[in-house]
């Protein structure tokens with residue numbers, strides 16, 4: 001079994017400071033949180049940028065500053081979002097791809113997202129896939145519903161996505177697939193054998209799904225984008241606290257933690 005890749009999803013587009021007072025917002029705060037998570041065992045950082053007032057932004061200038069500030073501190077893999085917030089235009093969402101990051105997210109389908117809709121038509125999916133292919137950016141395929149796996153495999157058939165594919169099962173979003181263990185098993189059984197996968201459980205699903213993924217050979221994503229609590233009724237004090245717990249559990253289970261360079265090798269990321 002490979003070493004465990006822990007991804008820290010630090011900010012997201014939806015969480016507010018009112019909900020989570022330790023939410024990193026400015027480039028400096030996001031970079032510091034990324035470094036703390038790196039020290040806690042994370043090898044990938046999933047980034048959503050915010051304007052200074054906290055509003056989600058896909059402006060490449062803000063992503064560039066975040067990447068630069070992170071790179072000054074450590075070599076963690078910088079993975080910007082192309083999902084942005086549900087109200088971002090497709091053009092806005094693609095902003096961070098212009099920076100040619102090593103990796104970026106690619107959602108392969110539409111789903112309900114709380115009271116909103118996260119819209120990804122075939123045209124949008126292929127647009128981002130082509131952009132990532134031509135820029136040699138490793139996509140992490142965000143799966144919110146089972147059918148999105150088929151859409152990703154269609155990209156492979158069309159030559160827009162190069163296997164082995166790396167999936168991220170985002171389970172427990174209200175309006176999309178729940179995050180029960182059975183849901184994870186169903187997803188894992190539905191992907192090609194040579195794939196790699198991560199699980200991002202939303203809210204109360206985060207820890208149980210992570211704990212199951214570790215002995216299954218999957219990888220784990222945690223952080224305030226997905227879950228702001230340490231346990232029921234108790235807010236986490238930092239993103240790093242959530243990463244530390246996964247590192248601790250993995251060590252108890254005998255699974256070693258991947259460094260960023262080891263994660264690059266596992267994911268087949270270009271140098």
Ligand code: KMH
Pocket residue numbers: 012013014081082083084085086105106107113118142
């Ligand atoms: N904020 C969600 C609407 C991604 O980062 O690629 C979309 C999202 C997915 O978070």
Ligand code: ZN
Pocket residue numbers: 012046048081083105225
């Ligand atoms: Zn995201």
